Amino acid sequence: MSDRSNKAPAKKRERKPPTKKVPMPEQDPLERRKNFDEVALGYDAEQAVAEAEKCLQCRNPKCIDGCPVEVNIKEFIELVRVRRFMEAALKIKETNSLPAICGRVCPQETQCEQSCIYGIRNEPIAIGRLERFVADYARAHDEPMPEILDRIGRKIAVIGSGPAGLTCAGDLARLGYDVTIFEAFHKPGGVLVYGIPEFRLPKDIVMAEVEYLERLGVEIKYDYVIGKIRTVLELIDEDGYDAVFLGTGAGAPNFMRISGMNLVTVFSANEFLTRVNLMKAYEFPEYDTPVRIGNSVAVIGGGNVAMDAARTSVRLGADEVTIIYRRSMEELPARLEEVHHAEEEGVHFRLLTSPTEVLGNESGEVIGMQCIEMELGEPDESGRRRPIPIPDSESTINVDTVIVAIGNSPNPIIPQTTPGLDVTYWGTIIVNEETGMTSLPGVFAGGDIVTGAATVISAMGAGKRAARGIHKLLNGE
Amino acid sequence: MYEILFKKILNENTKFMVVDAPEIARVCKPGQFVVIRVNETGERIPLTIADFDREKGTITIVFQEVGKSTKLLGSLEKGDKILNFVGPLGKPTPTEKVYGTVVAVGGGCGTAIVYPVARAFKEAGNHLISINGARSMDLLIYRREMEEISDETYETTDDGSCGVHGFVTTVLGDLISKGRKIDLVFAVGPVPMMKFVSKITAAQEIPTLVSLNSIMVDGTGMCGACRVNVGGQMKFSCVDGPEFDGHEVDYDELMGRLNAYKEQEEISDRLWNESQGGAA
Numbered sequence: 001m002s003d004r005s006n007k008a009p010a011k012k013r014e015r016k017p018p019t020k021k022v023p024m025p026e027q028d029p030l031e032r033r034k035n036f037d038e039v040a041l042g043y044d045a046e047q048a049v050a051e052a053e054k055c056l057q058c059r060n061p062k063c064i065d066g067c068p069v070e071v072n073i074k075e076f077i078e079l080v081r082v083r084r085f086m087e088a089a090l091k092i093k094e095t096n097s098l099p100a101i102c103g104r105v106c107p108q109e110t111q112c113e114q115s116c117i118y119g120i121r122n123e124p125i126a127i128g129r130l131e132r133f134v135a136d137y138a139r140a141h142d143e144p145m146p147e148i149l150d151r152i153g154r155k156i157a158v159i160g161s162g163p164a165g166l167t168c169a170g171d172l173a174r175l176g177y178d179v180t181i182f183e184a185f186h187k188p189g190g191v192l193v194y195g196i197p198e199f200r201l202p203k204d205i206v207m208a209e210v211e212y213l214e215r216l217g218v219e220i221k222y223d224y225v226i227g228k229i230r231t232v233l234e235l236i237d238e239d240g241y242d243a244v245f246l247g248t249g250a251g252a253p254n255f256m257r258i259s260g261m262n263l264v265t266v267f268s269a270n271e272f273l274t275r276v277n278l279m280k281a282y283e284f285p286e287y288d289t290p291v292r293i294g295n296s297v298a299v300i301g302g303g304n305v306a307m308d309a310a311r312t313s314v315r316l317g318a319d320e321v322t323i324i325y326r327r328s329m330e331e332l333p334a335r336l337e338e339v340h341h342a343e344e345e346g347v348h349f350r351l352l353t354s355p356t357e358v359l360g361n362e363s364g365e366v367i368g369m370q371c372i373e374m375e376l377g378e379p380d381e382s383g384r385r386r387p388i389p390i391p392d393s394e395s396t397i398n399v400d401t402v403i404v405a406i407g408n409s410p411n412p413i414i415p416q417t418t419p420g421l422d423v424t425y426w427g428t429i430i431v432n433e434e435t436g437m438t439s440l441p442g443v444f445a446g447g448d449i450v451t452g453a454a455t456v457i458s459a460m461g462a463g464k465r466a467a468r469g470i471h472k473l474l475n476g477e
Numbered sequence: 478m479y480e481i482l483f484k485k486i487l488n489e490n491t492k493f494m495v496v497d498a499p500e501i502a503r504v505c506k507p508g509q510f511v512v513i514r515v516n517e518t519g520e521r522i523p524l525t526i527a528d529f530d531r532e533k534g535t536i537t538i539v540f541q542e543v544g545k546s547t548k549l550l551g552s553l554e555k556g557d558k559i560l561n562f563v564g565p566l567g568k569p570t571p572t573e574k575v576y577g578t579v580v581a582v583g584g585g586c587g588t589a590i591v592y593p594v595a596r597a598f599k600e601a602g603n604h605l606i607s608i609n610g611a612r613s614m615d616l617l618i619y620r621r622e623m624e625e626i627s628d629e630t631y632e633t634t635d636d637g638s639c640g641v642h643g644f645v646t647t648v649l650g651d652l653i654s655k656g657r658k659i660d661l662v663f664a665v666g667p668v669p670m671m672k673f674v675s676k677i678t679a680a681q682e683i684p685t686l687v688s689l690n691s692i693m694v695d696g697t698g699m700c701g702a703c704r705v706n707v708g709g710q711m712k713f714s715c716v717d718g719p720e721f722d723g724h725e726v727d728y729d730e731l732m733g734r735l736n737a738y739k740e741q742e743e744i745s746d747r748l749w750n751e752s753q754g755g756a757a
Contacts, residue, residue: 228564230504253699284745288519411699
């Protein structure tokens, strides 16, 4: 990193060495292993301006094309450069209702920052960190409300208050619709609240972004399981909603088809994380919801959810936490930053390994897990090299807790109770890609319930597209 | 917020509450459940709907105080409010069908859950035999209610203080051995009771439904805490149940899973008892 200062000056005109992002301060790994406070601490104004000054302000910026919610990145960065932070935040909020969240959990490295032209020779501009900075700045400095069009007296029901639902609701409220969100849980945010841990996305930030939407006029009804207490068709036929957006997420946890999955100390990542994040089990017994953590935890899976479960296990006091993933580091689907943070916090990685059986004692507690080693074969349909078991390579690892983080399937409650709603073989809802409309006129869908488990930002993009689709439909276009 | 409109103490640790929840009362069906969170620090617990009144917009819950959360709920009085009350969840019992002779078996607090389902079976035109069992007479609940809807009523107590001295399975076994034709058994109670009821009926191939009280967090299929082995397949009590074919349920595994948080439950219970100024 600092080798440039030691080199002898070049004789001829030499290109400047590639620059790196202004580093973001973080909690020390040894310290943060013991708390649930946020790991990344964010830029201060000087750091933000220094980073923004590097932006080339390209005439044809590529970064914006890389953003699923079309944030005007070029302009907001220019506003940061000239220290007009509040205006920068409002610029982002023109198209993105949840910048403080996106600045923290978006995979910028595969989106805006991947297409950054400055990033061809250097580390790209730290767009995510800048977005986070201005959103946090605006929240701390009484951001003004945006202009809202007059109420147009038309009602929209949004099912689920996760990233897709919140985005759809925000965009429609801004256009003057009366939006009601129906949420099954007692708190808003969906996966932002039950899934993503406090140390990666503080819940106060989610609540602040939701409050902003409420100030835009969005109403949220809690404890409301659509499909049970009221059906989608009743919302339209009896309750007078002009359109419905389904953003119910990929809620049903997958388990492996191996023996021992029902043992007492095998948990879905959903259960484990919901207990800790939504129900605050890390504050047990002040909070009544318990969580169980052993000394030696295996987390099966290699995505962001697996990293979250592993890092949460560390914080709950497990001595040894190991990620078990059947492919190699190269194919690991989690964000690099999460993997890096997990490693810093002492999480082990056992790659090219697949569980074949979880072993238990008489009371149903895990006493070990049998695994087989894998090697990589030809690429499969997903383009990733297919893992193949190596014969006679089985061994037993010593664990007392297993957390299964191998993905989720769509929650079946709405498809089962909505006749005429077309779904795929996997149970995801089929939509028109451009408008987000389902097979039922006036019923739209987006996010993980359509794509299967994906990212916060892609769900937000889908919520945005559907809001546009709803607006067009109701205006006869 | 959901107001408690009426409260009755059925016995020392079994409480009966009528809760104002008109939207749930409008659509719920026998066999479904609600998930309750009493206050901001509370946990989410599932309780099967014991009764409902569509006109008054109320849901009745009956529960046994077994730990902190049920004791906290039981400490609420008429006029108090429950913070979260979510439902109706789970699949309803198929009660519209005429089976012929239905035996409704309730053990302890389970009788309160059996009651609305048994009533629906009766209203559908079935011949209803009820067996209501408890450890002793003072723990028998819903005695008059069960008698009112049943064509034949039996009561059992473990200590013989009321009715037949023995278990619900004693009476059920008798009926079967006398050659009574039984077309369906519906049983709710402690896991061992459901296990043994199912064992008896399995031998005679009498269709048997049981309602499971698995640990849940969300109650909507999201957490998988309530997974149960039914006929070798993984099912979720919350969305696939809570009722299952009694002959297919792995009861031993279920009992283990119900004890998953025993240690923590004991800590919470002890702290609650201390906060109430009493010993355990």
